[in-house]
Amino acid sequence: MTFEEYRAQDACGLAELVRAGEIKAAELLEVATARCEEVNPQLGAVVYKRYEQAHAEAREQADTLAREEASTRGGTPASLRGLPLLVKDLALHVSGAPMSCGSRSYTGFVSSYDSTAVERIRAAGLLILGKTNVPEFGLTPYTEPRALGPARNPWNTEHTPGGSSGGSGAAVAAGIVPLATASDGGGSIRIPASCCGLFGLKPSRGRVPLATEGWGGGVVEGCLSRSVRDTAVYLDIVAGPAAGDFFPTSKALFTGALEQAPPQSLRIGFSTAHPLAEFGAEVHADCQAAVLDAMKLATELGHTVEEIALPWTSTLYEHDFLPVVVSSTAVEAAEAERLQGRRLRSDELEPNTRLMVEMGKALRANVYASALQRWNATARAFGALHQTYDLICLPTLAEPPAAIGRFDSPAVEEMVIRTATTLGLTGVLMRFGLIKEMARRIFRYMPFTPPANMTGAPAASLPLGVSASGLPIGVQFMAPMGADQLLLSFAAQVEQAQPWFERVPG
Numbered sequence: 001m002t003f004e005e006y007r008a009q010d011a012c013g014l015a016e017l018v019r020a021g022e023i024k025a026a027e028l029l030e031v032a033t034a035r036c037e038e039v040n041p042q043l044g045a046v047v048y049k050r051y052e053q054a055h056a057e058a059r060e061q062a063d064t065l066a067r068e069e070a071s072t073r074g075g076t077p078a079s080l081r082g083l084p085l086l087v088k089d090l091a092l093h094v095s096g097a098p099m100s101c102g103s104r105s106y107t108g109f110v111s112s113y114d115s116t117a118v119e120r121i122r123a124a125g126l127l128i129l130g131k132t133n134v135p136e137f138g139l140t141p142y143t144e145p146r147a148l149g150p151a152r153n154p155w156n157t158e159h160t161p162g163g164s165s166g167g168s169g170a171a172v173a174a175g176i177v178p179l180a181t182a183s184d185g186g187g188s189i190r191i192p193a194s195c196c197g198l199f200g201l202k203p204s205r206g207r208v209p210l211a212t213e214g215w216g217g218g219v220v221e222g223c224l225s226r227s228v229r230d231t232a233v234y235l236d237i238v239a240g241p242a243a244g245d246f247f248p249t250s251k252a253l254f255t256g257a258l259e260q261a262p263p264q265s266l267r268i269g270f271s272t273a274h275p276l277a278e279f280g281a282e283v284h285a286d287c288q289a290a291v292l293d294a295m296k297l298a299t300e301l302g303h304t305v306e307e308i309a310l311p312w313t314s315t316l317y318e319h320d321f322l323p324v325v326v327s328s329t330a331v332e333a334a335e336a337e338r339l340q341g342r343r344l345r346s347d348e349l350e351p352n353t354r355l356m357v358e359m360g361k362a363l364r365a366n367v368y369a370s371a372l373q374r375w376n377a378t379a380r381a382f383g384a385l386h387q388t389y390d391l392i393c394l395p396t397l398a399e400p401p402a403a404i405g406r407f408d409s410p411a412v413e414e415m416v417i418r419t420a421t422t423l424g425l426t427g428v429l430m431r432f433g434l435i436k437e438m439a440r441r442i443f444r445y446m447p448f449t450p451p452a453n454m455t456g457a458p459a460a461s462l463p464l465g466v467s468a469s470g471l472p473i474g475v476q477f478m479a480p481m482g483a484d485q486l487l488l489s490f491a492a493q494v495e496q497a498q499p500w501f502e503r504v505p506g
Helices: 003-007 011-019 025-043 051-060 062-067 116-123 166-173 190-196 228-238 285-300 315-340 351-362 365-385 411-423 426-431 434-445 450-455 484-497
Strands: 046-049 084-088 127-132 179-184 199-202 220-225 267-270 304-307 391-395 459-466 472-478
Touching: 003 025, 011 025, 011 228, 025 046, 025 051, 025 084, 025 127, 025 166, 046 166, 051 062, 051 127, 084 116, 084 166, 116 127, 116 228, 127 166, 166 179, 166 190, 166 220, 179 199, 190 199, 190 220, 190 459, 190 472, 199 228, 199 484, 220 228, 228 484, 267 285, 285 304, 285 391, 285 459, 285 472, 285 484, 315 351, 315 365, 315 434, 315 450, 351 411, 351 426, 351 434, 365 450, 391 484, 411 434, 459 484, 472 484
Parallel strands: 084 127, 084 179, 267 304, 267 391
Antiparallel strands: 046 127, 179 220, 199 220, 199 459, 391 472, 459 472
16 A cells, blocks of 8 residues: 555545455554654654554454454444554553653653553554654643654644644644544644644543543543544544543444434534733634634535624633643642652753642642632533534634744743742742733633633534645634534534545645
8 A cells, every 4th residue: 555545545444445355454554654754753743653563463453354344333434443543642551652741750651551542442453553742741732842852743844733732633644644642631632633734523521531630620532633534433432431430421422423414504603802802812814714714614504603702701711721730730740750759850840841830839729629610610601602502613723833932931031930940939920920921822822722621511623724824724613511423413514515634734
């Protein structure tokens, strides 16, 4: 199989070829491996390779694959056995493989077990080719860890593939694999999907077993893919509660959404207003245009669209979202210390991460608890809005993919942060507003994704826009809590009306 033939199929299409005996899993691995060796030096997408293990696993299942007959549900492939897959190098344990979490603080750590999702991936016969690059502890909407170097966007390597699932996004967009795992605590599936021209669904809270219970339950597991059906089939493989899950829900058949008739006459509320407009923030014209074009398409498909006011204010970021994130970051640093069996050195965390750790340690318990209560208030505000609108449409990002290094702290700012955290003066930085300004720099870029993590509701980025410079732009759709199938059904309808699969980087 040539690379062109490989990239011409989505994961489901390749799996069908394997089940029909037209291609062997080992051949797919050879193409994926060759592609990784060709493009990864420029992209920095894959940080750990397990080629030999994947080939050994392919040989073990070869006899079964040769006999296996195609299994479908209403024409949708129900198996991805024999497919190469990459796993995001954050929280998901792959037995025998290193896990870095994008941080020097994990140097030398090797996982001794498989996380539940990885167990289900293996049981389904997917072949884990390696692990993908992430920012330190998954904290940023770009992937530029100092420990491992940046992941780059295959559409333009001077730009980010997003974060925190940036390595996964770059690898899928570049055609290394048709599918890679991803996770989302503030937009980390949807942001790389937007930056890389992919489909990315953040499932409802509890649909997929948790790799971590941090970020107030905001983190969920999922994947990045080039087709809606690939995401649906993958989620069917990994979905369903694990023993002791904090947010257990019944297993949903995601592929079932693709068997249903397209949704009729949905009510869609949309907005292109920037939530931080009071601080001078604006949504880029290309991102606004992508939403408006999506609404025009929705109207042509028979849906009703209406511009709405955003159901949250600028206080959401600093007062509601940030306290939960910094508290969880302190816990993550403590876990790294536990695994290392010692206190971390100052050079084992990036300055901004260490600042967040110190903020998390200093945060009062009542501030954390009040923030989570406001998460519930946000969920109820969205719930009230969904009484009128089936879906809510927003930009995924306020700008096209950022340039590499765009969010680097100035040298003076970094020196101040290092000094303050070393001397225990984090409170001084908070009083002088430096931390607020740093947070606003990030939230100006990604203001639209965190609310879905706070509410727990499903949200997806669809690759519907293109910037004037030719970079992908995603459009985000949010559905009510638990309405993952509605969102998938709508996404499949849009995909059919305005196909995106053939749009790939050169």
